[in-house]
Amino acid sequence: MDAIERLKQVVARLLRAAGGAGGEGGGWSTPASNGADESANGGAPPVLTCQEALERLYEFLDGELPSQEMELVEAHFHVCSRCYPVLQFESAFLEVLERVRGRETCPSELRSRLMSTLEAEGLKE
Amino acid sequence: MTNPTDPDGLFNQEAIPQMDAVYRFALRLSGAPAEAEDLVQETYLRAWRAWEQYTPGTSCKSWLFTICRNVYLRRSERSQRHDEIVRQETPNDARSISAQVDVFQGYQNSDPEGDFFASLVDDDVLRAVDDLPVEFREAVVLSDVEGLPYLEVANVLGIPVGTVKSRIFRGRKLLQKALYDYALEMGYLSKPASQG
Numbered sequence: 001m002d003a004i005e006r007l008k009q010v011v012a013r014l015l016r017a018a019g020g021a022g023g024e025g026g027g028w029s030t031p032a033s034n035g036a037d038e039s040a041n042g043g044a045p046p047v048l049t050c051q052e053a054l055e056r057l058y059e060f061l062d063g064e065l066p067s068q069e070m071e072l073v074e075a076h077f078h079v080c081s082r083c084y085p086v087l088q089f090e091s092a093f094l095e096v097l098e099r100v101r102g103r104e105t106c107p108s109e110l111r112s113r114l115m116s117t118l119e120a121e122g123l124k125e
Numbered sequence: 126m127t128n129p130t131d132p133d134g135l136f137n138q139e140a141i142p143q144m145d146a147v148y149r150f151a152l153r154l155s156g157a158p159a160e161a162e163d164l165v166q167e168t169y170l171r172a173w174r175a176w177e178q179y180t181p182g183t184s185c186k187s188w189l190f191t192i193c194r195n196v197y198l199r200r201s202e203r204s205q206r207h208d209e210i211v212r213q214e215t216p217n218d219a220r221s222i223s224a225q226v227d228v229f230q231g232y233q234n235s236d237p238e239g240d241f242f243a244s245l246v247d248d249d250v251l252r253a254v255d256d257l258p259v260e261f262r263e264a265v266v267l268s269d270v271e272g273l274p275y276l277e278v279a280n281v282l283g284i285p286v287g288t289v290k291s292r293i294f295r296g297r298k299l300l301q302k303a304l305y306d307y308a309l310e311m312g313y314l315s316k317p318a319s320q321g
Contacts, residue, residue: 058294062268064275085238092239093301096250097269103247106148110162114144117166118173124133 048076050083061090139185140172146271147189153266156195158253164200168193176193176316187277190267241308254304261296268293 048056053076059065060073077087118125144165151164171192172179179188254262254270267278268289278293279286307312 015277058297059290062275062293072229080126089236089239092242092273093297093304094269096304097254098272100247100250100254101149102154103251104145104149106144106165107158107162110148110165111144112132114166114169115141118203121170121173123136123173125137 041074046072048072048078050080053077053083054086057086057090061094062088128207135181136173138175139179139181140169140176142187143186143189144169146186147193150190150266150271151193151197153254153262153270154259158272164193165198167196171196176285184273184277186271187281190271190273190281194263216225236314241314242304244313245304245308250304253300253307256295256303257299261292261299264289265296265300269297 053060053073054114056065056069056073060070063070065073077084115123148161148165151161151168152158155161155164155173166214169190172189175192179185201218257265263282264278267273267281268275271303273281275286275289279289284292305314309316
């Protein structure tokens with residue numbers, strides 16, 4: 001699976017989660033640890049601050065973080081109404097770039113010419 | 126099923142299907158269809174002649190991109206265009222990039238979900254990509270248009286992964302700003318009150 005497919009799955013999951021939370025009150029809660037001392041988190045699983053999550057945003061969207069970090073970042077975006085719009089914005093941007101991928105294809109004349117050249121160079125179909 | 130000892134079969138199976146991707150990359154590098162066609166032609170010729178150097182199981186697409194870029198750079202060096210392009214277009218001053226990126230904060234507020242991106246037509250997006258300085262353009266195209274992971278982008282460009290991340294970050298921010306400015310100019314977005 002390439003990075004774009006992974007991104008689509010993660011963002012779809014987040015959008016579904018946000019749809020549920022946002023529909024009830026126009027927002028959702030931010031973890032108490034955001035911007036605060038994480039030691040206050042006690043024995044609970046680690047959570048990221050907004051800054052830490054946003055610093056990892058592109059690597060998260062590109063599927064380039066280790067799986068544990070992916071989960072931490074995803075968990076942050078699930079519950080942070082301040083960071084979630086940034087995720088939406090960046091996802092919309094990357095979708096446009098993915099969209100243009102199909103816009104340009106190798107001209108058929110070039111393809112034919114190239115195949116002829118390669119066959120002249122010994123390539124067998 | 127292709128016989129791994131059959132170079133023709135492997136080339137047909139792995140390299141030929143990448144022709145669209147190589148053409149797109151060549152087009153983004155050169156900015157001109159005729160030159161892109163020459164680049165694709167030379168890339169595939171070189172790839173076929175050096176096919177025994179390709180390692181089956183690795184990314185053939187990245188391997189072809191590497192060859193294509195090397196051909197492009199060699200040609201550009203001959204015409205002394207590449208260095209000029211890099212010197213003239215790349216805002217090496219980090220403050221210059223930061224200043225441009227700071228503008229980005231404003232439109233996140235005016236269109237927090239980035240809906241305006243969907244209103245842009247593909248040609249506008251591609252034009253903005255083509256206007257990026259070459260070092261950012263390469264990174265953004267390989268990562269965001271062609272979907273290569275950072276490590277493969279690093280291999281194609283011959284730079285460390287950390288530099289790839291940095292170029293992708295800066296390239297995306299510059300591109301977002303260009304697209305935002307264009308959307309404002311075309312009336313896809315209304316100018317935020319704070320800016321005007």
